[in-house]
Amino acid sequence: MSAPTRFDRGHTDDLMSFLAASPTPYHAVATAAERLEKAGFRQVAETDAWEGTSGGKYVLRGGAIIAWYVPEGAEPHTPFRIIGAHTDSPNLRVKPLPDTGAHGWRQIAVEIYGGPLLNSWLDRDLGLAGRLSLRDGSTRLVDVGRPLLRVPQLAIHLDRSVNDGLKLDKQRHLQPVWGLGDAREGDLISFLEEESGLPAGQVTGWDLMTHSVEAPAYLGRDNELLAGPRMDNLLSVHAATAALAAVAAADSHLSYIPVLAAFDHEENGSQSDTGADGPLLGSVLERSVFARGGSYEDRARAFAGTVCLSCDTGHAVHPNYAERHDPTHHPRVNGGPILKVNVNNRYATDGSGRSVFAAACEKAGVPFQSFVSNNSMPCGTTIGPITAARHGIRTVDIGVAILSMHSARELCGSDDPFLLTNALVAFLEGQPSAA
Numbered sequence: 001m002s003a004p005t006r007f008d009r010g011h012t013d014d015l016m017s018f019l020a021a022s023p024t025p026y027h028a029v030a031t032a033a034e035r036l037e038k039a040g041f042r043q044v045a046e047t048d049a050w051e052g053t054s055g056g057k058y059v060l061r062g063g064a065i066i067a068w069y070v071p072e073g074a075e076p077h078t079p080f081r082i083i084g085a086h087t088d089s090p091n092l093r094v095k096p097l098p099d100t101g102a103h104g105w106r107q108i109a110v111e112i113y114g115g116p117l118l119n120s121w122l123d124r125d126l127g128l129a130g131r132l133s134l135r136d137g138s139t140r141l142v143d144v145g146r147p148l149l150r151v152p153q154l155a156i157h158l159d160r161s162v163n164d165g166l167k168l169d170k171q172r173h174l175q176p177v178w179g180l181g182d183a184r185e186g187d188l189i190s191f192l193e194e195e196s197g198l199p200a201g202q203v204t205g206w207d208l209m210t211h212s213v214e215a216p217a218y219l220g221r222d223n224e225l226l227a228g229p230r231m232d233n234l235l236s237v238h239a240a241t242a243a244l245a246a247v248a249a250a251d252s253h254l255s256y257i258p259v260l261a262a263f264d265h266e267e268n269g270s271q272s273d274t275g276a277d278g279p280l281l282g283s284v285l286e287r288s289v290f291a292r293g294g295s296y297e298d299r300a301r302a303f304a305g306t307v308c309l310s311c312d313t314g315h316a317v318h319p320n321y322a323e324r325h326d327p328t329h330h331p332r333v334n335g336g337p338i339l340k341v342n343v344n345n346r347y348a349t350d351g352s353g354r355s356v357f358a359a360a361c362e363k364a365g366v367p368f369q370s371f372v373s374n375n376s377m378p379c380g381t382t383i384g385p386i387t388a389a390r391h392g393i394r395t396v397d398i399g400v401a402i403l404s405m406h407s408a409r410e411l412c413g414s415d416d417p418f419l420l421t422n423a424l425v426a427f428l429e430g431q432p433s434a435a
Helices: 009-020 025-038 187-195 231-250 280-291 296-304 351-364 384-391 416-429
Strands: 055-061 064-070 080-086 091-102 105-113 126-134 139-149 177-180 203-212 217-219 225-228 257-263 307-311 338-340 369-371 394-399 401-403 410-413
Touching: 009 225, 009 231, 009 416, 025 055, 025 064, 025 126, 025 139, 025 231, 025 257, 055 280, 064 231, 064 280, 080 231, 080 280, 080 384, 080 416, 091 126, 091 187, 126 187, 139 177, 139 187, 187 203, 231 257, 231 307, 231 401, 231 410, 231 416, 257 280, 280 296, 280 384, 307 351, 307 384, 307 416, 338 351, 351 394, 351 416, 384 394, 394 416, 410 416
Parallel strands: 080 257, 080 307, 307 394, 338 369
Antiparallel strands: 055 064, 064 257, 091 105, 091 203, 105 177, 126 139, 126 203, 217 225, 225 410, 338 394, 401 410
16 A cells, blocks of 8 residues: 555545534444445344355444455454444433423523533534434434524623633533523424424434534644544544445455444443443454354454454644643644553553554554653543453554544544544555465
């Protein structure tokens, strides 16, 4: 694979389209599946018997997608090369009884999901999107992508000390307004039925969340920066989807089975049937082995040779808060993907994993950087340690360095998504086997 051209505008434009089309985890996996379908992949149902044929397949469950490509001649014990990511982002999610209000304002009752930067959701035009569950057992995606909601901040005249430290009560201060008048039970769901073209009374369940309707945009004198929502972690999902499609299209005697594993619920611990701590990935990999005539011994051999890149965003050095970073590790935007290390296993990277990623970056002609937390600051974590411990798979934590992580609108370098994707392609390709 030849060295990439720096700043591929087409790739970054495509990322912006992916972000805009994916306001929720359910939309993100639908968008990824649509792209994989165009690359020749086909969906398989978990309730069906699986065939051991070659080609690209994927499973959808809620806000998670597992996709894999079986090359011609793959053995039952052929190892996997996995890119793991997550589809969810911190936000405000609608409660079971959504219609509320006070003093002539109609409001929506929301619950805090994950760990958002709460102030970034104030005075921002918000849409509403998610999944509607219908009376007949089916589901319908919905996205009201216009300004519908707003969490109004208290004017400075009524809180003169606000600039000395903003303190938000999560229950009282973050309920968005969406109109005037008295709250009417069932009003929001009736509105969404109408927006979706559904007859009244068809929606019996919902998973709904707010999102900023401001479009992703280039930023900076030379467009060297990209501002947008949900980069943590749809930037990685987009890169992994593009890399898997590219490798499947080439299929140059792959010695591994390339896999995309994009999970939901990473932002609140990954403990769900669609989270990294659930059984979904292990079940899909095992069924792939057994569908190709493999035994438990083949499964053990395949897992022993498998490597996973846990791909998530990390922290670029902040020019206004450089003291919060490790003094000798200052990842910079547009400096290439980052290798994330924590000796207390908040990240799964070790020396052998570093070698795997370094080889992929060298093959792709992509620079990479190292990230480690300041010893005086707590370190976040990813799906990496969960994947390693749950499945016994060698796992390496990587990603792209960004600013404003967990904000309603984050910031990255315009080059980095393309550089990451090139590194992921090289990783999935591995070393070519003999023809």
